[in-house]
Amino acid sequence: MSALRENLVAQAKKIGEKVVAAHAADVDATARFPTESFAALKEAKLLSAMVPKALGGPGATVSDIAAVCTTLGHYCASTAMVYAMHQSQVACITRHCGSSAWQKNFIAEMCKQELLIASATSEAGIGGDVRTSSCAVETTGDRFTLAKNATVISYGAHADAVCLTARRTPDSPPSDQVLVVCPKGTYTLEQTSGWDTLGMRGTCSNGYWLRAKGSTEQVLPTPYADISAQTMLPSAHVFWASLWLGIASDALNRSRLFIRGEARKKPGSVPPGAVRLAEASNQLQLMRANVTDCAAAYEAAMATPEATTALGFAIRMNHLKTGTSQMAIDVVNRAMLINGIHGYRNDSPFSVARHLRDVHSAQVMVSNDRIFGTTASLLLVHKED
Amino acid sequence: MTEDIRNIVKEHGRLSVDVASLTDDADLYAAGLTSHASVNLMLALEAKFDIEFPERMLRRKSFESIAAMKAAISELVPQ
Numbered sequence: 001m002s003a004l005r006e007n008l009v010a011q012a013k014k015i016g017e018k019v020v021a022a023h024a025a026d027v028d029a030t031a032r033f034p035t036e037s038f039a040a041l042k043e044a045k046l047l048s049a050m051v052p053k054a055l056g057g058p059g060a061t062v063s064d065i066a067a068v069c070t071t072l073g074h075y076c077a078s079t080a081m082v083y084a085m086h087q088s089q090v091a092c093i094t095r096h097c098g099s100s101a102w103q104k105n106f107i108a109e110m111c112k113q114e115l116l117i118a119s120a121t122s123e124a125g126i127g128g129d130v131r132t133s134s135c136a137v138e139t140t141g142d143r144f145t146l147a148k149n150a151t152v153i154s155y156g157a158h159a160d161a162v163c164l165t166a167r168r169t170p171d172s173p174p175s176d177q178v179l180v181v182c183p184k185g186t187y188t189l190e191q192t193s194g195w196d197t198l199g200m201r202g203t204c205s206n207g208y209w210l211r212a213k214g215s216t217e218q219v220l221p222t223p224y225a226d227i228s229a230q231t232m233l234p235s236a237h238v239f240w241a242s243l244w245l246g247i248a249s250d251a252l253n254r255s256r257l258f259i260r261g262e263a264r265k266k267p268g269s270v271p272p273g274a275v276r277l278a279e280a281s282n283q284l285q286l287m288r289a290n291v292t293d294c295a296a297a298y299e300a301a302m303a304t305p306e307a308t309t310a311l312g313f314a315i316r317m318n319h320l321k322t323g324t325s326q327m328a329i330d331v332v333n334r335a336m337l338i339n340g341i342h343g344y345r346n347d348s349p350f351s352v353a354r355h356l357r358d359v360h361s362a363q364v365m366v367s368n369d370r371i372f373g374t375t376a377s378l379l380l381v382h383k384e385d
Numbered sequence: 386m387t388e389d390i391r392n393i394v395k396e397h398g399r400l401s402v403d404v405a406s407l408t409d410d411a412d413l414y415a416a417g418l419t420s421h422a423s424v425n426l427m428l429a430l431e432a433k434f435d436i437e438f439p440e441r442m443l444r445r446k447s448f449e450s451i452a453a454m455k456a457a458i459s460e461l462v463p464q
Binding site: 131223 | 431437
């Protein structure tokens, strides 16, 4: 492990234990943004950690950030998810800013002020396919305007900037998209829906009408099709899978403590749930292997952007999401069975109730059915090496 | 070969513009080609030219224009 990763994970652990864990139950119960978590993460400069050295940041790798996501996932799934989504935006901007002076200046500000960046990709009327847009960038000279009926902007009201997808021009087809970086002050939000959900309640993923105007330099030069294939999709899947791993491992830690307690009560006998724990631990190892393997594959592919547009790579990154989301639910469910009524209760040190509610988001936030559908289509032409 | 490719793009590309209005070098993704439609395009090209695109060609760039497809197919069709 690099010294940078050790340091980042140590800081995340410290903040996790002291701040994130302390507010996790309230964030969940009242469906509020984890304000305290993000104040602490900003203070420790964990939001800008992945900005490359050439752009003025410390240059953490994808695997470094994945490790932070897992660590935060131990304490509060909403905090970890917001952090993960933010880091995908950081990856998109820093990798696709080209030579734009405006973008480089924005990145410098992001490092200086630890800006939190949200994303607005979903839109009313596009049938849930985020690779198409209805709204379009309307340009006059070097200025643009844009209005998007975004069905979901996670932590939109708490972000310092929003990245949104839109058609390149009002004449462009729905699939010809760009990504527009909008810092606070260049857009307004009008809330259209709330966020009262089973789990992940602190991501505050309300719907908004977003109206933006600004300089055309805010539009990233790379087509969103490439940004999506090369950066948004693989980074999101790696970071999400990493935080689901965090949720699942914390649930299993609670089972481990529970079983140990049971074993101490009756020395010499193996508690009935111990075999289940072994099975769940086995699943967790498979999940961890999938996450670290895909994070490494993504890092290797980043060196040659062309490799990230290969079908085989897209299939692998899709499998990471569908596979780990199912397995995380499976592990937490097993933890619930091991801990029994103590796991089911909200008021027990062995509770995995919140874990179970939070982790169920994994299969539906970007529906696995949709991803399997895409993968199935890619497999029609894919050839295994 | 170019005519055959154009016909297949017309039938399977689901572009937002008429293929006839595009040059061989025109960016098909900008003309509305989606990744889903490009899979159908690949399947139709494989059937028409009795070829199999190897994994190294299964990337965005190989299907970005009619000229790019022609270059890829030319590599695979016995001359």
